[in-house]
Amino acid sequence: MLKLEKLDRRHNGSAWFTHRAYVTGLPAADKAKEFIEVREWCWATFGPSCELAIYNHHPRRANWAWRYDDSSSYDTQHYIYFTEEARSLFTLKWT
Numbered sequence: 003m004l005k006l007e008k009l010d011r012r013h014n015g016s017a018w019f020t021h022r023a024y025v026t027g028l029p030a031a032d033k034a035k036e037f038i039e040v041r042e043w044c045w046a047t048f049g050p051s052c053e054l055a056i057y058n059h060h061p062r063r064a065n066w067a068w069r070y071d072d073s074s075s076y077d078t079q080h081y082i083y084f085t086e087e088a089r090s091l092f093t094l095k096w097t
Contacts, residue, residue: 009022
């Protein structure tokens, strides 16, 4: 299941993006598969982007980015970040 979350100043990426989506309610392996499916859709729909950690250095400043971090022992952190324009298209497709 995909959840969409509105960002505020407490969240990474809020300087560039308005929302982020993440997969919830699935085992870790299934979360990763769904994350990859959504990221591939974003790439095909919006064009290339990059990891959030290097977004500020991306020459094109795409209207989406991602964060994939499975180093946490508590839970994985797989997020797709969107501008308002990209969020609208994401919502039409995925929710």
